[in-house]
Amino acid sequence: MARTFVGGVHPPYRKDKTCFLPIERLSAPKTVVIPLLQHIGGINAPLVAVGERVLFGQKIGDSDAPIACPVHASVSGRVIALEKRGHPNGREVLSLVIENDYADEVHPSVEPKNMDDMSPADLLQWIREAGMVGMGGGGFPTHAKLTPPAGVTLDAVLLNGAECEPYLTTDHRVMVEWAEDVVLGLRCLMKVTGVKQGYIGVEVNKQDALAKLRGAVAAARDIQIVPLAVKYPQGAEQQLIQACLNRRVPKGKRPVHIGVVVNNVHTAQAIAHSLHTGLPCVERVVTVDGAAVERPGNVLVRIGTSFADILAERGLASEPYKLLSGGPMMGIAMHTPAVPVCKCTSGILALSRAESPATEAMTCVRCARCIDVCPMLIYPTLIAQYGERGRTEEAEKYGALECHECGACTYVCPSHIPLVQWIRLAKSDIYARRNRG
Amino acid sequence: MEIKKLAVSSSPHLHSQNSVRRAMLWVLAALAPASLFAVYYYGFYVLVLLVAGPVAAVASEALILRLRRKPITAAFDGSAAVTGLLLALNVPAGASWWLVVMGALLAIGIGKQVFGGIGHNPFNPALAARAILVVSWPERMTRWVGPGLVSSATPLAEYRAGNLVPSHFDLFFGFRPGSLGEMSVFLLLVGGITLICLEIIDWKIPVSFIGTVAFLTWVLPREGQTAFFAGDPIFHVLSGGLILGAFFMATDWTTSPITKRGRIVMGVGAGIITAIIRLYGGLPEGVTFAILIMNACTPLIDRYTLGKSYGSVRGAA
Numbered sequence: 001m002a003r004t005f006v007g008g009v010h011p012p013y014r015k016d017k018t019c020f021l022p023i024e025r026l027s028a029p030k031t032v033v034i035p036l037l038q039h040i041g042g043i044n045a046p047l048v049a050v051g052e053r054v055l056f057g058q059k060i061g062d063s064d065a066p067i068a069c070p071v072h073a074s075v076s077g078r079v080i081a082l083e084k085r086g087h088p089n090g091r092e093v094l095s096l097v098i099e100n101d102y103a104d105e106v107h108p109s110v111e112p113k114n115m116d117d118m119s120p121a122d123l124l125q126w127i128r129e130a131g132m133v134g135m136g137g138g139g140f141p142t143h144a145k146l147t148p149p150a151g152v153t154l155d156a157v158l159l160n161g162a163e164c165e166p167y168l169t170t171d172h173r174v175m176v177e178w179a180e181d182v183v184l185g186l187r188c189l190m191k192v193t194g195v196k197q198g199y200i201g202v203e204v205n206k207q208d209a210l211a212k213l214r215g216a217v218a219a220a221r222d223i224q225i226v227p228l229a230v231k232y233p234q235g236a237e238q239q240l241i242q243a244c245l246n247r248r249v250p251k252g253k254r255p256v257h258i259g260v261v262v263n264n265v266h267t268a269q270a271i272a273h274s275l276h277t278g279l280p281c282v283e284r285v286v287t288v289d290g291a292a293v294e295r296p297g298n299v300l301v302r303i304g305t306s307f308a309d310i311l312a313e314r315g316l317a318s319e320p321y322k323l324l325s326g327g328p329m330m331g332i333a334m335h336t337p338a339v340p341v342c343k344c345t346s347g348i349l350a351l352s353r354a355e356s357p358a359t360e361a362m363t364c365v366r367c368a369r370c371i372d373v374c375p376m377l378i379y380p381t382l383i384a385q386y387g388e389r390g391r392t393e394e395a396e397k398y399g400a401l402e403c404h405e406c407g408a409c410t411y412v413c414p415s416h417i418p419l420v421q422w423i424r425l426a427k428s429d430i431y432a433r434r435n436r437g
Numbered sequence: 438m439e440i441k442k443l444a445v446s447s448s449p450h451l452h453s454q455n456s457v458r459r460a461m462l463w464v465l466a467a468l469a470p471a472s473l474f475a476v477y478y479y480g481f482y483v484l485v486l487l488v489a490g491p492v493a494a495v496a497s498e499a500l501i502l503r504l505r506r507k508p509i510t511a512a513f514d515g516s517a518a519v520t521g522l523l524l525a526l527n528v529p530a531g532a533s534w535w536l537v538v539m540g541a542l543l544a545i546g547i548g549k550q551v552f553g554g555i556g557h558n559p560f561n562p563a564l565a566a567r568a569i570l571v572v573s574w575p576e577r578m579t580r581w582v583g584p585g586l587v588s589s590a591t592p593l594a595e596y597r598a599g600n601l602v603p604s605h606f607d608l609f610f611g612f613r614p615g616s617l618g619e620m621s622v623f624l625l626l627v628g629g630i631t632l633i634c635l636e637i638i639d640w641k642i643p644v645s646f647i648g649t650v651a652f653l654t655w656v657l658p659r660e661g662q663t664a665f666f667a668g669d670p671i672f673h674v675l676s677g678g679l680i681l682g683a684f685f686m687a688t689d690w691t692t693s694p695i696t697k698r699g700r701i702v703m704g705v706g707a708g709i710i711t712a713i714i715r716l717y718g719g720l721p722e723g724v725t726f727a728i729l730i731m732n733a734c735t736p737l738i739d740r741y742t743l744g745k746s747y748g749s750v751r752g753a754a
Contacts, residue, residue, distance in 0.1 A: 006747075009453070011451050011453070012451075166451060238747060242747075248747055248748065249747075249748060250749075250750050251746065251747075251748025251749065252748070253748075311440075316440075319439075319440060319441065320440065320443065321443075321444050322443060322444045322446075322450060323440070323443050324450060328448075328449060328450040328451045329448060329449040329450075330448050331448055331450065333443070333444065333445040333446055333448075333450065334445075335443055335445050336440075336443070337440050351450065356444075356450045356451065357452070358444070359452055362457065362511075362514075362555075363554070363555055363556040363557070364556050365457055365516075365556045365690045365691055366556060366690050366691045366692075366693075366695055367460075367690040368639075368690070368694075368695035368696075369455070369636070371696070371697075372639075375747065376748070377744060377746045378746050379695075379743070381695070382695075399746045402746050402748050405448070407449030410448075410449050410452070411451060411452060411453050412453050412455055413452075413455065414455040414456050414457045414459070415457060416452065416456070418446075418447055420447060420448060421447035424447065
């Protein structure tokens with residue numbers, strides 16, 4: 001019996017065009033743009049200067065901030081610029097631009113590791129140095145998730161293979177093709193945290209991934225494969241924890257506060273790959289899909305490859321109406337294809353107008369569908385209405401700060417009200433008031 | 438292919454096929470079988486009433502929106518048509534066509550548009566109008582007739598008077614006098630359950646409403662009697678406007694609570710009021726006033742039935 005959470009919606013999958021296609025490796029582009037911020041936390045300072053030659057896998061940005069994670073050169077070549085560039089988060093971020101010399105000359109620091117020879121502390125340090133972040137889209141530095149606050153004992157490591165966003169099949173292909181690495185990455189995370197029980201949650205629409213993972217785990221008892229019901233947002237951290245462990249994360253807290261570490265399956269695979277090769281996080285798999293894309297598929301690309309390069313390789317059948325970084329439920333609409341793939345870019349969707357029609361907002365009719373589907377059990381329509389009028393106290397009372405912006409409410413709203421947009425506004429107003437306060 | 442212009446908006450970028458119009462068309466469809474049964478039972482004349490209601494409601498809404506200088510497209514979102522049909526289903530077969538037209542105008546004008554239109558009305562517009570009609574034209578609103586428009590009395594009135602009432606079978610399938618829409622419990626259930634399955638209405642209101650009426654009419658002695666646990670709950674559930682009211686009017690989006698627990702409170706409250714009016718009140722039927730009273734309580738119910746959020750667990754910050 002597949003497990004699940006309370007609330008949620010059933011958007012169309014739209015995964016059929018890419019979920020059976022093997023991952024294709026794209027050749028490295030002529031230039032890569034490495035944003036100095038590819039995680040949640042403090043921005044890195046550049047460690048190299050313009051004009052300097054950098055090597056493949058070399059650390060080129062780092063920070064002393066407690067929640068931060070270094071970035072690395074994904075090609076060898078010359079740094080030709082240090083400037084603000086478009087970022088898939090929708091803003092402009094200070095980035096290093098590297099001109100590829102196609103030598104792929106590897107940095108001397110890159111050498112394969114053996115997990116069994118390393119202490120948990122060494123492994124933790126390596127995960128940080130390798131620049132590991134949540135590759136499902138969150139981008140939280142992995143090493144920072146693995147250190148429990150004082151007084152908390154970690155007891156579960158969860159891998160998130162739900163991949164509930166429509167279109168995206170990145171994690172699906174990673175699990176099917178690299179199941180052993182996913183399991184090895186999980187064992188590495190378990191060793192670092194000293195946790196005895198690992199879980200991998202996968203929605204039951206990915207039977208081939210479930211089978212491969214079961215095969216990779218074989219008879220081992222320390223890892224449990226958890227089939228999850230197909231429902232959005234099954235892959236949201238809180239909902240995954242509720243489904244797999246029947247626990248809830250208190251508001252204002254993170255999973256680590258209740259002894260749980262959640263990581264994306266692609267992150268686990270990247271850690272394992274990094275141990276095998278010694279290379280830090282310099283590449284990732286991205287789903288490229290949407291009606292405007294000629295050849296949809298999953299591509300393995302160097303971090304810093306621009307959306308434009310990838311779309312040129314895949315071909316455009318028509319001019320896209322929207323270009324998204326990430327999935328259609330939580331992804332960010334780009335205003336230009338001149339943005340690089342970051343560590344947490346799970347998808348590039350070039351959608352036609354028919355796939356993502358614009359809708360006109362009408363009055364709330366109090367149908368309460370938004371409340372019924374909200375996985376955080378808060379009051380989207382009330383937050384939106386108070387937020388719209390700048391009444392932050394009421395917006396907070398009805399749960400604004402618990403919203404993780406999954407978009408289920410907006411998806412079902414029969415009046416087409418952009419609820420998530422208003423809730424985001426309410427949240428930023430609440431934080432602004434606190435900071436003044 | 439060059440990318441020249443990209444649309445930018447806040448996520449999510451997908452939307453379900455949900456819309457107010459789609460939901461309202463489903464409500465109309467769900468009411469269709471019961472409406473057609475009334476035409477079959479009473480004759481062709483009631484078709485005039487059933488068409489006059491929605492047409493007059495849509496026309497009134499368009500007119501008032503025009504006067505308010507608002508886009509009149511809102512008149513065609515289906516909600517006015519549903520209000521008009523519900524109103525027509527709430528009059529007896531002996532009613533005059535102008536009574537229905539007057540009711541539709543009152544429903545849209547006084548019941549809905551004076552408050553600002555869709556989403557803002559505190560009372561179910563069709564029931565508010567019905568209440569005004571009952572008070573203004575009490576004789577015309579109780580002109581109960583049988584098939585062929587022969588004068589008759591409703592089962593609840595007969596029950597009141599201590600007379601013989603139709604069998605449960607006749608009540609369930611609709612072979613009895615009553616308002617146009619309260620005839621066939623069977624066909625109303627088909628429509629109501631369809632709406633629940635489509636997630637257009639929530640099961641909590643009809644189930645708690647009907648359950649409460651059944652329980653109380655079973656337990657409580659009717660006026661003039663003393664024996665407890667001697668009532669006929671099945672008769673009460675099957676007669677009058679309970680099924681129509683519980684599935685199609687108490688569940689009105691705008692005028693019912695938005696919290697999950699609040700919907701149970703709404704149903705139980707409406708059930709208590711209905712049972713008390715039926716057993717001890719001055720009227721044979723109490724569904725209309727029960728729902729209107731609970732509509733008035735809706736903001737208060739919402740306020741006191743807020744549920745706990747996902748993160749409201751022990752150890753919360």
